[in-house]
Amino acid sequence: MTCFGLCLGGKASPPHNRVVEIDEEISTIENARVYSYRELRAATEDFCPVNKIGKGGFGSVYKGRLRDGKMAAIKVLSVESKQGVKEFLTEIKVISNIEHENLVKLYGCCAEGDHRILVYNYLENNSLSQTLLGGAHSSLQFSWITRTKICIGVARGLAFLHEEAQPYIVHRDIKASNILLDKDLTPKISDFGLAKLIPADLTHVSTRVAGTLGYLAPEYAMRGQLTRKADVYSFGILLLEIVSGRCNTNKRLPIEEQYLLERVWSCF
Known part of the structure; x- marks a missing residue:
């Protein structure tokens, strides 16, 4: 995987040079439109709190209407975001x-000055973590037919990344908050900031361990050798969550019930 020409180790590049590098990298990407900050500010009504539909360690997501009339999810990365320049460019690429x-x-992105913004298609029913696993926070009903549809949809998305994309893609952060749902509850895998591209002639790549605790495959967490199996393990944890309707970790439960995988294992 390319390093996108970024100076990520050793002495940091001056802010101006980093902006130039980001601009140069984005200019080489053919299928992503570059939006102005002014345009996205207008689309979200000056990033009005009423239009905020999500928030996390990366920053905030706003619902907005673009100039062409399309509704969009506009992901604004905060200055303190865990998703740095490298992850921002990786996701776009x-x-x-x-x-x-x-x-x-x-749809595209914005890298104007210190602003780093990603623009995606708007998905009406947010993420699995806020709907299925969010308890009373959602009015959606998840029948077994719907849950099966979601499981199959995520599996198809992963199969495409692992088998059809060239080079193949390991997502590295499959979890409930990264599975978004459209108006028909069709699942969409999101957040590719940690993704790795792996050439077909390699069995694995050695890399720093990244992802979310509770979803990390043990062999990847211990050895740092990344294969497609890391995503398959995370998907398995996600399946348990979808079937049970609870998060894989819940510290409010009695100690013996806090970890879903241990709870399931104890039943066998």
Whole structure:
């Protein structure tokens, strides 16, 4: 995987040079439109709190209407975001070149000054973590037919990343908050900031461990050797969550019930 020409180790590049590098990298990406900050500010009504539909360690997501009338999810990365310049560019590079029913659609981005913003298609029913696993926070009903549809949809998205994309893509952060749902509850895999591209002639790549605790495959967490199996393990944890309707970790429960995988294991 390319390092996108970034100076990520050793002495940091001056802010101006980093902006130039980001601009140069984005200019080489064919399938992502570059939006102005002014345009996205107008689309979200000056990033009005009423339009905020999500918040996390990366920053905030706003609902907005673009000039062409399309509704969009506008992901604004905060200055303190865990998703740095490298992850920002990785997400654009990876998702702009692929398209699948079960993957989010990237419209474009903004890297104007200190602003780093990603613009995606708007998905009406937010994420699995806020709906199925959010308890009373959602009025959606998840029948077994719907849950099966979601499981199959995520599996199809992963199969595309692992088998059809060239080079193949390991997502590295499959979890409930990264599975978004459209108006028909069709699942879309999102957030490709940690994704790795792996050439077909390699069995694995050695890399720093990244992802979310509770979803990390043990062999990857211990040895740092990344294969597609890391995503398969995370998907298995996600399946348990979808079937049980609870998060894989819940510290409010009695100690013997806090970890879903241990709870399931004890039943066998």
